[in-house]
Amino acid sequence: MEPMSGLFCDRVLLPDGWAANVALRFDGRGTLTAVERDAEPGGLPRASGPVIPGMPNLHSHAFQRAMAGLAERAGPSEDSFWTWREAMYGFVRRLTPEAAEAIAALLYMEMAKQGYTAVAEFHYLHHDRDGRPYADRAEMSRRILAAADTAGIGLTHLPVLYAHSGFGGKPPSDGQKRFINDVDGLLSIVAAMRDSMGDRAGRRVGLALHSLRAVTPEEMRDALAGLESIAPGAPIHIHIAEQTAEVDDCVAWSGKRPVEWLLDNAPVGPRWCLVHATHLTPNETDRLAASGAIAGLCPTTEANLGDGLFPAGPFLAKGGRFGVGSDSHISVSAAEELRVLEYGQRLVQRRRNVLRADEGSSIGGGLYRAAVAGGAQALGQPVAGGGIRVGQPADLVVLDADNPKLLSRDDDSLLDAYVFASDGHAVRDVVAAGRTVVRDGRHVREDAIVAAYRRAITGLRQDT
Numbered sequence: 318m319e320p321m322s323g324l325f326c327d328r329v330l331l332p333d334g335w336a337a338n339v340a341l342r343f344d345g346r347g348t349l350t351a352v353e354r355d356a357e358p359g360g361l362p363r364a365s366g367p368v369i370p371g372m373p374n375l376h377s378h379a380f381q382r383a384m385a386g387l388a389e390r391a392g393p394s395e396d397s398f399w400t401w402r403e404a405m406y407g408f409v410r411r412l413t414p415e416a417a418e419a420i421a422a423l424l425y426m427e428m429a430k431q432g433y434t435a436v437a438e439f440h441y442l443h444h445d446r447d448g449r450p451y452a453d454r455a456e457m458s459r460r461i462l463a464a465a466d467t468a469g470i471g472l473t474h475l476p477v478l479y480a481h482s483g484f485g486g487k488p489p490s491d492g493q494k495r496f497i498n499d500v501d502g503l504l505s506i507v508a509a510m511r512d513s514m515g516d517r518a519g520r521r522v523g524l525a526l527h528s529l530r531a532v533t534p535e536e537m538r539d540a541l542a543g544l545e546s547i548a549p550g551a552p553i554h555i556h557i558a559e560q561t562a563e564v565d566d567c568v569a570w571s572g573k574r575p576v577e578w579l580l581d582n583a584p585v586g587p588r589w590c591l592v593h594a595t596h597l598t599p600n601e602t603d604r605l606a607a608s609g610a611i612a613g614l615c616p617t618t619e620a621n622l623g624d625g626l627f628p629a630g631p632f633l634a635k636g637g638r639f640g641v642g643s644d645s646h647i648s649v650s651a652a653e654e655l656r657v658l659e660y661g662q663r664l665v666q667r668r669r670n671v672l673r674a675d676e677g678s679s680i681g682g683g684l685y686r687a688a689v690a691g692g693a694q695a696l697g698q699p700v701a702g703g704g705i706r707v708g709q710p711a712d713l714v715v716l717d718a719d720n721p722k723l724l725s726r727d728d729d730s731l732l733d734a735y736v737f738a739s740d741g742h743a744v745r746d747v748v749a750a751g752r753t754v755v756r757d758g759r760h761v762r763e764d765a766i767v768a769a770y771r772r773a774i775t776g777l778r779q780d781t
């Protein structure tokens with residue numbers, strides 16, 4: 318993957334709207350250094366179609382890609398998030414570092430092909446099969462970084478503090494032993510990864526708290542203080558209020574609902590991403606919007622797990638910010654997350670075009686722009702608002718204007734067709750941090766990545 322010096326765009330979506338004849342220039346790290354309007358192509362390569370900013374994927378558990386589709390058979394009684402989680406624990410017991418890397422590389426390749434140019438990896442699979450740390454405590458984290466290098470996409474790596482199995486500091490279960498760290502152990506992984514990210518645009522570390530179930534208030538406070546000394550200003554992510562059982566347990570423990578408790582007891586602000594935040598009261602919705610934190614929505618996973626529906630209409634009406642993530646990877650498609658987000662609202666409200674800005678505005682275009690900005694914030698990307706701006710990683714998606722689903726569409730009607738009517742083959746080329754990673758719909762390392770995944774998945778099956 319050779320660094321490019323830039324790209325000439327006949328048509329491109331810039332932060333202030335669509336523009337024609339724009340020359341984008343990159344430095345060797347893959348950062349955008351110039352956005353020149355009314356330019357000539359000069360010696361720059363020319364984009365093969367309309368260019369939109371790459372979508373940041375704000376929530377991923379890479380290993381879960383290998384079990385996508387394996388939990389869709391009816392069990393003996395009612396299936397829920399919690400029965401899915403048992404299936405996931407069974408799968409986790411067998412994973413090796415080599416397999417974890419091969420799975421993540423395949424996933425990140427698929428992300429690139431479907432319009433994601435960077436990912437926030439919410440990483441909690443830390444230890445060996447017996448629950449003991451590897452000789453290098455950051456072994457599994459390094460595998461994630463290696464996978465991002467292989468696939469060529471940006472990475473915000475979020476080692477996860479996971480210490481307990483339930484509110485009030487309950488001891489972890491056997492199925493969770495590969496996830497468990499104390500605060501110092503977790504911070505040593507964060508520090509090791511900060512020093513390993515290399516000099517490439519679109520790479521950084523942050524920290525995740527698995528959930529209020531998994532960390533005590535003291536551990537949360539100590540972890541946040543430790544993060545400040547290792548990586549000041551770094552992103553902080555947490556799973557929250559995904560399940561009504563979790564809300565009930567939180568109320569039993571503290572007298573407060575999870576989002577209410579967090580807003581009252583943690584410095585929640587623009588550095589924070591509250592993943593799911595599905596079950597909110599109107600008051601929590603307003604307060605979350607006012608905090609400036611990102612709501613990390615994962616609509617296809619939330620639908621697959623039967624979580625419930627985030628109150629997107631009231632949240633956006635209050636100026637709330639959101640981005641999207643593929644989480645369990647039951648779907649890996651930037652367009653599909655936005656489509657399912659809007660369709661969930663249509664189904665319950667029995668109306669169309671619910672998540673709208675103002676009259677005449679494009680739903681696909683509005684959702685796409687908002688998720689690019691919110692995703693960039695959640696990943697801790699350099700420039701506020703994200704997208705195609707000087708100082709940002711050069712993360713670009715070239716749509717396939719010859720795809721019959723997109724023919725005769727332009728500008729925001731193109732985004733509407735991409736989000737609502739395309740079939741997964743609407744992305745032609747992808748540039749991540751100034752390097753071409755997808756060309757004509759194929760990843761530049763596709764054969765090698767798929768072959769490594771095939772070996773890994775065959776090995777896992779033999780292990781059972």
Ligand SMILES: [Zn+2]
Pocket residue numbers: 376378439556592644
């Ligand atoms: Zn998650």
